[in-house]
Structures are given as structure tokens and as C-alpha cells.
Amino acid sequence: xxxxxxxxxxxxxxxxxxxxxxxxxxxxxxxxxxxxxxxxxxxxxxxxxxxxxxxxxxxxxxxxxxxxxxxxxxxxxxxxxxxxxxxxxxxxxxxxxxxxxxxxxxxxxxxxxxxxxxxxxxxxxxxxxxxxxxxxxxxxxxxxxxxxxxxxxxxxxxxxxxxxxxxxxxxxxxxxxxxxxxxxxxxxxxxxxxxxxxxxxxxxxxxxxxxxxxxxxxxxxxxxxxxxxxxxxxxxxxxxxxxxxxxxxxxxxxxxxxxxxxxxxxxxxxxxxxxxx
Amino acid sequence: xxxxxxxxxxxxxxxxxxxxxxxxxxxxxxxxxxxxxxxxxxxxxxxxxxxxxxxxxxxxxxxxxxxxxxxxxxxxxxxxxxxxxxxxxxxxxxxxxxxxxxxxxxxxxxxxxxxxxxxxxxxxxxxxxxxxxxxxxxxxxxxxxxxxxxxxxxxxxxxxxxxxxxxxxxxxxxxxxxxxxxxxxxxxxxxxxxxxxxxxxxxxxxxxxxxxxxxxxxxxxxxxxxxxxxxxxxxxxxxxxxxxxxxxxxxxxxxxxxxxxxxxxxxxxxxxxxxxxxxxxxxxxx
Numbered sequence: 001x002x003x004x005x006x007x008x009x010x011x012x013x014x015x016x017x018x019x020x021x022x023x024x025x026x027x028x029x030x031x032x033x034x035x036x037x038x039x040x041x042x043x044x045x046x047x048x049x050x051x052x053x054x055x056x057x058x059x060x061x062x063x064x065x066x067x068x069x070x071x072x073x074x075x076x077x078x079x080x081x082x083x084x085x086x087x088x089x090x091x092x093x094x095x096x097x098x099x100x101x102x103x104x105x106x107x108x109x110x111x112x113x114x115x116x117x118x119x120x121x122x123x124x125x126x127x128x129x130x131x132x133x134x135x136x137x138x139x140x141x142x143x144x145x146x147x148x149x150x151x152x153x154x155x156x157x158x159x160x161x162x163x164x165x166x167x168x169x170x171x172x173x174x175x176x177x178x179x180x181x182x183x184x185x186x187x188x189x190x191x192x193x194x195x196x197x198x199x200x201x202x203x204x205x206x207x208x209x210x211x212x213x214x215x216x217x218x219x220x221x222x223x224x225x226x227x228x229x230x231x232x233x234x235x236x237x238x239x240x241x242x243x244x245x246x247x248x249x250x251x252x253x254x255x256x257x258x259x260x261x262x263x264x265x266x267x268x269x270x271x272x273x274x275x276x277x
Numbered sequence: 278x279x280x281x282x283x284x285x286x287x288x289x290x291x292x293x294x295x296x297x298x299x300x301x302x303x304x305x306x307x308x309x310x311x312x313x314x315x316x317x318x319x320x321x322x323x324x325x326x327x328x329x330x331x332x333x334x335x336x337x338x339x340x341x342x343x344x345x346x347x348x349x350x351x352x353x354x355x356x357x358x359x360x361x362x363x364x365x366x367x368x369x370x371x372x373x374x375x376x377x378x379x380x381x382x383x384x385x386x387x388x389x390x391x392x393x394x395x396x397x398x399x400x401x402x403x404x405x406x407x408x409x410x411x412x413x414x415x416x417x418x419x420x421x422x423x424x425x426x427x428x429x430x431x432x433x434x435x436x437x438x439x440x441x442x443x444x445x446x447x448x449x450x451x452x453x454x455x456x457x458x459x460x461x462x463x464x465x466x467x468x469x470x471x472x473x474x475x476x477x478x479x480x481x482x483x484x485x486x487x488x489x490x491x492x493x494x495x496x497x498x499x500x501x502x503x504x505x506x507x508x509x510x511x512x513x514x515x516x517x518x519x520x521x522x523x524x525x526x527x528x529x530x531x532x533x534x535x536x537x538x539x540x541x542x543x544x545x546x547x548x549x550x551x552x553x554x555x556x557x558x559x560x561x562x563x
Contacts, residue, residue: 010458011459021492025492026492026494029492166495269331270330271331272292274492275292275332277292277294
């Protein structure tokens with residue numbers, strides 16, 4: 001079995017070059033010159049904001065802070081620090097009042113529904129700012145989240161371009177450190193910050209360091225679940241993760257169209273988004 | 278072979294926009310001529326972009342003077358030879374990924390991509406028919422071979438061209454970059470480099486490899502065009518990720534010296550291979 005930590009190590013200079021090129025090229029080809037990023041104070045959105053500023057120029061990036069009364073105040077301050085560091089434009093749009101009537105009918109114990117409401121309200125704010133600023137919404141999701149389905153459909157997963165979507169969380173950390181993001185942002189436990197004290201690793205029941213190694217074996221190396229168990233991963237965790245990847249395929253796809261005609265979007269009407277540009 | 282100056286045009290393309298790509302070709306040819314180039318080689322699907330999917334049929338061309346795009350390219354090939362790549366439509370409406378060698382207003386050679394990758398991110402076999410031959414061909418400079426991307430991952434293709442007398446292998450590709458674990462370069466860039474250097478060394482031929490740059494959706498083509506001498510030495514190297522014109526002088530003397538030092542072609546025994554293949558294919562021995 002190969003050294004998985006070494007296998008997950010990336011050439012950060014190369015990743016930075018490709019991702020800034022990607023953001024520049026694909027923003028322009030979509031007919032835009034600007035980008036909009038929801039900046040939460042976490043590492044993923046901080047890195048996305050940094051790369052966008054480098055690719056498009058700080059004046060062409062709008063960082064949007066979208067706090068809720070239940071959000072951690074530290075997150076708001078960390079987001080401010082990221083915005084200052086990147087030199088991008090900014091706007092804050094609290095969603096406490098907008099969320100109140102929607103949350104009123106949902107029991108406080110139902111954290112998933114309440115969290116989804118906040119994630120989807122943030123999407124509404126970002127897409128409205130996208131229209132106002134004439135910039136594309138740049139997503140902040142990473143490969144770990146996408147594979148595990150640790151995301152709200154039409155919420156935080158909604159975006160036009162997803163620069164970090166092929167980097168595991170462990171690799172996002174490497175790239176964030178390499179571009180010089182502040183130590184407190186690199187060090188704090190990742191959190192969707194949808195309720196007080198929430199952490200991603202607490203909710204997933206596994207550390208990113210461990211699950212990324214497992215995902216690398218399953219997805220990149222195409223190893224079987226049995227081979228991963230033989231390699232030392234706990235049987236219960238492997239089963240849970242394999243099931244989770246499969247169950248969340250729906251979040252990774254456009255809505256399924258029922259095929260009726262000879263030529264159907266999604267099956268045999270095949271074009272890249274860049275066609276003609 | 279005669280000495281000549283080769284230019285690899287490491288360009289970006291517009292996906293499905295032949296007119297815009299033709300302009301890029303003509304501008305690049307003008308620049309290459311200013312640098313004294315005798316032959317300009319463009320990458321795979323240089324006239325259309327690579328990940329065409331359902332656009333393939335709309336951008337298909339026929340490589341003769343009746344086609345308005347080829348009429349201009351054939352005219353541009355007076356004074357400088359060209360290798361361009363495009364979607365070719367045959368009379369039965371099959372589509373091929375093809376590359377054409379143009380010289381002095383004539384089509385000298387046409388190669389249709391034989392190996393169509395249809396696995397992983399690749400979909401060639403879904404949209405295109407495959408070519409059915411590997412042939413070296415004579416040019417005003419010497420005898421050359423031309424292969425497209427996946428063709429040169431099959432060692433039989435350059436081997437056949439080597440035995441057919443090719444002294445320069447032109448390998449054109451549109452290869453999406455992948456693998457960030459490669460120490461300074463993409464892992465896919467290192468694979469290509471290993472292959473091209475190996476072919477140049479084992480076949481004692483010049484190898485000119487040209488890969489495009491730019492993005493198509495999330496795919497990143499890295500460039501890195503290279504010219505390698507028949508002794509395995511790197512003679513020219515394009516940058517990664519940027520458009521460039523990579524120029525090298527081809528010197529036939531170098532082939533003579535390489536083959537004097539390493540007479541691999543002289544000592545090659547294709548008849549042994551023929552017998553082995555007959556056995557493997559269950560055919561009677563020749």
C-alpha cells in the first residue's frame with residue numbers, strides 16, 4: 001500500500017497556477033469579468049476568495065458576508081481579515097430577519113432543516129449579488145464535501161465555477177498554507193457554522209485527515225472496500241463512507257430528465273459550457 | 278533528409294469556432310515565417326478545439342481546395358509547410374480526428390487518428406470513426422511520420438513509422454493535464470516527456486511533440502511542446518500553460534551520428550516480430 005499522506009501531497013505552485021488560469025479563462029468565456037464569493041471565515045471560502053482576487057484582480061471580486069444571529073462572531077471577524085488580506089470589495093448581508101419566519105415553524109431540534117434554510121438563504125443572497133455586481137458566483141466546495149454529499153443541495157453547492165472541487169480538504173489546507181492565508185484560519189476546526197458549536201468533523205464522525213486517505217483509495221485509486229479494510233481502515237467507517245458516497249450521487253447531478261424524444265438534454269444533447277468561445 | 282527549421286505552434290483554440298481558429302493559424306504562420314520556419318506544426322484539433330461532443334458534425338471539413346477553410350490553408354502552405362488538425366468528414370459522413378501535411382498548395386499526407394481513447398474523461402470513440410493505417414510519407418525535407426495523441430501511446434504506431442523510414446516523428450495532441458503529485462510539473466506532462474524521449478532514443482529519430490494550451494470547461498491543456506534529437510537530447514521546450522512558438526533546427530547529420538553510435542534500425546529484425554505476431558494472431562507462419 002502506498003504512503004497515503006505522500007500521495008495526497010500536491011504541488012501547490014502548480015495548483016495555484018492552474019486554478020487562477022481556470023478562474024480567469026472560464027469567467028471570461030462565460031461573458032463576465034467579475035466574481036462573487038460568499039466568505040464565511042473558513043478555509044475553503046478564504047482560499048477561493050484569494051484565488052479569485054489573484055485571477056480576476058481584487059477590484060473584480062465581491063466578498064459577501066452573510067451572517068445569522070446564530071453564527072459564531074469569530075467567523076465574522078475571520079471573514080473580515082480574509083477580505084482585508086485579499087483587498088477585494090465587500091458587502092455584508094445579515095439573514096437573521098429573513099430566516100426568522102422560515103425557521104419559526106421548524107423545531108429547534110431539527111438542525112438539518114434549519115441548517116438547510118440558512119444555506120439556501122445564503123444562495124439567494126449570493127445570486128442576487130451576482131446580478132447586482134455582474135459577477136459569477138464562485139463556489140467553495142471541495143472534493144471531500146462533494147463526495148460525501150456534505151453540502152446543501154441548491155444551497156452552498158450552488159455556483160457557476162467550482163475551483164476547489166477536485167482538491168480534498170487536506171489538499172485545500174496545503175494550498176491555503178502555501179498562499180499565506182492567516183494561521184488562525186488554517187488552524188481552526190472546519191465548520192459549516194449552521195448552529196453553535198457545529199464542526200464538520202464532529203458531524204461526519206471522522207477527521208478529514210482520515211477520510212481523505214480513505215476517499216483517495218476508493219475514488220482515485222479505485223480500491224475495493226475490502227482492500228481499504230485490509231489497509232487498516234475500520235470496517236464500520238468504510239461501509240459508512242461507501243454508502244454515503246453512493247447515497248449522495250443525486251447532489252452531484254443535474255435533475256434527472258425522463259427521456260421521451262430522440263434527443264434529450266443530459267443524454268444525447270452533449271455540449272461543453274465553453275462551446276463557441 | 279535536408280536541414281530545415283521546425284516550429285511547433287503551441288496555441289489555444291476556440292471550441293467549435295473554425296473561423297476564429299483559422300485566423301489564429303494564419304497569424305501564427307506569419308509569425309513563424311518571420312522566424313525563418315520551414316514547417317509549422319499545430320496541435321490536435323487545432324482548427325476546432327478538442328472536447329467537441331455534439332459539435333463535431335457541425336465543424337467537419339474536407340481537406341481539399343473546394344473547402345473554403347482548406348483553400349486558405351493550402352494557399353498559406355506556399356513557402357512554408359504546415360501540419361493542421363481538424364474534424365474530417367468522409368463521403369460516407371463518417372467523422373475522423375485527422376491531421377494534414379500541406380506543402381506548396383498540395384495535400385501531401387493525411388493521417389486519421391487510429392486509437393480513439395474512450396475511457397476516463399475521454400469520449401473520442403463515441404463521436405469519431407478510427408483511422409486504419411500508419412504510413413510514413415515523403416516531404417521536401419525528408420521522410421516523416423505523423424501521429425495523433427493516443428496513437429503514440431501504442432508503441433506499434435511509431436515502430437511502424439520507424440520501419441517505414443520516418444526520420445522525424447510529429448506527435449500532435451490535445452492532452453488535458455492531470456496529476457498534481459509530479460514534483461514541479463503535471464504528472465501527465467512527465468508521462469509525455471518520458472515517452473517522447475524514449476521514442477527518440479530507441480528509434481534514433483527526431484521527435485517533435487506539440488500539445489495545445491488553454492481551458493475547455495474544467496480541462497486544462499498544459500502545452501509543453503518539445504523537440505528531441507535522435508540522441509535523446511532535448512533541443513527545444515515550450516513553456517507550460519502559455520501559448521508559444523517553439524523553434525528548433527533539424528540537422529540530418531545528427532541522425533547519422535546517432536545511428537552510427539547506436540545502429541538499432543540496422544540491427545532490427547522485423548521478420549522475427551512478423552513470426553511472433555503470426556503466432557499470436559493464430560495465423561500460419563509467413
